[in-house]
Amino acid sequence: MSELLFYAMAVIALLGGLGVIFSKSPMGSVLSLLGSFFALAVIYLLAGFHFMAAVQILVYAGAIMVLFLFVIMLLNLGGMGTRFELSAAPLTRARSQIAAAVAAGVGLAGLIAVQRASLPRIAQGGAPERIDDINQIAIALFGRYSLPFQAVSVLLLTTMVAVLVLAKRRTRESGQ
């Protein structure tokens, strides 16, 4: 049963990815991407990553998507009407066949690499029900990975300052 749900969600995630590329309006792309993220969150749940599924919903669907929607609405790019339309126009442009070939090559290389690698079998009795134990994640984050953790906090501060500088409307008084 859960296997069936996994494959259904995998198809939805891939269809969402296609929708991002071939949707006519940026709004349609955002909604397709949202569908893809939700499908991935369900896959995380099924695979035993309950905390990561929650983080996926909160950060991706909750924060990043809202940021995208906010910018699309701010710049008024939503387009007229609310119909979700697909268009193959991106693929008919000059040189986009090369891009499609590159993407297909990347995907194929990944598939072949996975196929050829002798992945260790999952231990008898299947994978554990719950893999991302929050206690263990916290111990890893504040122990072994405390340096990257602090680097990421510096990155976030830098990002905050950079976004303020980039997005601030320059007035005549400020001299630039």
Place this chain on the structure above:
Amino acid sequence: MNVPSEHLFFLSAGLFSLGVLGFLVRRNVIVTLMCVELMLNAANLAFLAASRMHSTPEALDVQGPVFSIFVITVAAAEAAVGLALVIALYRLKQSVESDSASEMKG
């Protein structure tokens, strides 16, 4: 769920190549950024699949989730800076098509 790890990696490869395709063929900068998010998600899925593959009920492998958390944080930072750049581009060119900024093309 009794799905082999390969299938999780296959899904990851598929999502990543879709992201690459969109990144290369779309001109709209916002959609390009979304395709980068798609690629980062595929990377997350691969990290988690590897973690699942190496976990046993006695010894859980939490490195996958830890790296996923880092990737998600960097993705959020990247989205914020990218969208600020989009806003700056729009102020300059009144357009979000990447073709509109081609002065440095040579």
